Amino acid sequence: MTPEKRVTAVRLDExxxxxxxxxITRLGLPGEQVTARAFDFAPGAVWPEVDEHPHDELIYVADGVLLDNGVTYPAGSFLHYWPNSRHRPGTETGARILVFTRG
Known part of the structure; x- marks a missing residue:
């Protein structure tokens, strides 16, 4: 298979x-070895419960400002949550985040 055939491209807004x-809405993204999703948070939205995960979780704040564990992360921030960490993300202004996990 040629390298050009090994790419799946999607536009998040589609x-x-x-x-x-x-x-809070979720946008499912393609991936096999890594689970990839985008989440859109409306102003004032908070994740419904504390998020606990057994593996690393990587978050990129693509738009807006994410509030998590009492810290604000503006667009352009990259967060690495270690295995067995806990958090409950939310936002006062609205945010779009990209989340990458294993499994």
Missing amino acids: IVPTDVAPG
């Missing part, structure tokens, strides 16, 4: 969102 919680 993916049909899935409701996760009030004010």
